[in-house]
Amino acid sequence: MVVKLSLASADREFFELVSQAASCNPFSDERLAIDERITGSSAGMSANDRVARLVQVVSSRVNQLEAQQSADLRRYAGAERELVRDAVLFDLYHRYMDAFDQLILQQVEAGDESLPVPFAGEALALLARRGFAKDDALRYFAILYQIRRAYYFIDRGLIGRSPCMKELRRHLWNNVFTHDIRLYERHLWNRMEDFSTLLLGETGTGKGTAAAAIGRSGFIPFDEKRGCFAESFTRTFVALNLSQFPETLIESELFGHRKGAFTGAVEAHEGVFARCSPYGAIFLDEIGDLSVPVQIKLLQVLQERTFTPVGSHERLRFRGRVIAATNKPLDQLRATGQFRDDFFYRLCSDIITVPPLRQRIQEDRRELDDLLASIVQRLTGQPELPVAWPVPADYPWPGNVRELEQAVRRVLLTRQYAGDPRPLEADWFGKLRAGKLDADAVLAGYCAWLYERHRNYEEVARRTHLDRRTVKAYLAKAPRC
Numbered sequence: 001m002v003v004k005l006s007l008a009s010a011d012r013e014f015f016e017l018v019s020q021a022a023s024c025n026p027f028s029d030e031r032l033a034i035d036e037r038i039t040g041s042s043a044g045m046s047a048n049d050r051v052a053r054l055v056q057v058v059s060s061r062v063n064q065l066e067a068q069q070s071a072d073l074r075r076y077a078g079a080e081r082e083l084v085r086d087a088v089l090f091d092l093y094h095r096y097m098d099a100f101d102q103l104i105l106q107q108v109e110a111g112d113e114s115l116p117v118p119f120a121g122e123a124l125a126l127l128a129r130r131g132f133a134k135d136d137a138l139r140y141f142a143i144l145y146q147i148r149r150a151y152y153f154i155d156r157g158l159i160g161r162s163p164c165m166k167e168l169r170r171h172l173w174n175n176v177f178t179h180d181i182r183l184y185e186r187h188l189w190n191r192m193e194d195f196s197t198l199l200l201g202e203t204g205t206g207k208g209t210a211a212a213a214i215g216r217s218g219f220i221p222f223d224e225k226r227g228c229f230a231e232s233f234t235r236t237f238v239a240l241n242l243s244q245f246p247e248t249l250i251e252s253e254l255f256g257h258r259k260g261a262f263t264g265a266v267e268a269h270e271g272v273f274a275r276c277s278p279y280g281a282i283f284l285d286e287i288g289d290l291s292v293p294v295q296i297k298l299l300q301v302l303q304e305r306t307f308t309p310v311g312s313h314e315r316l317r318f319r320g321r322v323i324a325a326t327n328k329p330l331d332q333l334r335a336t337g338q339f340r341d342d343f344f345y346r347l348c349s350d351i352i353t354v355p356p357l358r359q360r361i362q363e364d365r366r367e368l369d370d371l372l373a374s375i376v377q378r379l380t381g382q383p384e385l386p387v388a389w390p391v392p393a394d395y396p397w398p399g400n401v402r403e404l405e406q407a408v409r410r411v412l413l414t415r416q417y418a419g420d421p422r423p424l425e426a427d428w429f430g431k432l433r434a435g436k437l438d439a440d441a442v443l444a445g446y447c448a449w450l451y452e453r454h455r456n457y458e459e460v461a462r463r464t465h466l467d468r469r470t471v472k473a474y475l476a477k478a479p480r481c
Helices: 009-023 029-039 047-067 078-095 097-110 120-129 134-157 163-177 181-188 207-215 247-255 292-304 330-335 341-347 357-363 366-380 400-414 421-425 428-433 439-454 457-464 468-477
Strands: 197-200 237-241 281-285 321-326 350-353
Touching: 009 029, 009 047, 009 078, 009 181, 029 047, 047 078, 078 097, 078 120, 078 134, 097 134, 120 134, 134 163, 134 181, 134 207, 163 207, 163 350, 163 357, 197 207, 197 341, 207 237, 207 281, 207 321, 247 292, 292 341, 330 341, 357 366, 357 400, 366 400, 428 439, 439 457, 439 468, 457 468
Parallel strands: 197 321, 197 350, 237 281, 281 321
Antiparallel strands: none
């Protein structure tokens, strides 16, 4: 019989901190505070130096346990077993972090064929040596890869130092792993298909990028016999812009059709539900443009998890997640019956608002510099714009990040960018600064600005101390800001 071990009090205290770090949202202030406690670092230390110090400190303590032949979690019981497990997994994740990143980059280049994982055998052997059963080792290895993908796509795809962007990254992480990753890895890692997501925000804010970060971050099991993950994450995200198709073709694009199902259907076609991976998600953009009859059919798919191609009686199973997005005010669409309440409630397991660029810049002026450096780096290979930036600092960016990207291209081509003249003519902020608005116009513009941030009449009413009807009246006559 193996004698159960107990951690020394100092070790227990240290590994409790590591366990908290492992379960904490990496985009939260709480995680930063825990990392500083583990490393003994100050707030002034750079992020890269802090991570390097964290890896060094945790790895050293885990190696000490191994040198004492005490790193085998089977030799512990109860809470201490969980602490050792979390520390071992935390150490393993950071040990192979760069290898995971390299695999992600290579998989993006390779496309839909899942690549071999050269370090998998070594990592799984290490987990086995440290007391993990084979099935648990395979599952945790897949979860560590999932964690790294989620961090990679959220961190690199949605840059920005403004508070609203920090909150967006934190929210996206919770959407993938819940507010507590321990809950996720114990109960939900293979049960996320029923958690739909609704993304709100103006055109050009990056809703598609946020959706892709979620869709490419699902759990994908590791196939030990093949030495690769069961599927490439490049296949786990399928996007469809619903506004691109006429009403007569929407059902075919969603559910597919059989040959001869209608005039012009000369061959069978797979819709997005059939193409979606069981480990991924479909992204239905411009969901606010759907007609009520199509909403009803989509509602049935979300409720029953089955669908039938047009012209067929075969019921097919859908196993992925659904992510929907719109730039339209759903409150208004629901009030007029254009968007069904029951359809909304099936989509809103989580609602995420992607902030407009003007809000991001208002919260932190350096946000624009960060975005410019990123875009210029992607276009030219260097972060510095080779010409002077001609756009006024108070320009409201009505087209958001999408407009900014085109503005950079135009500046590189012509050295000039005049902006979109329509919102500049009615620039509420500019007129407010110039003292050209009366009290009624100020309140109307303020209500519009609040509504663009919160997309909720009740929240605007609460903040302005107006009733809901008055808020809607002001919004109806407010200029675009």
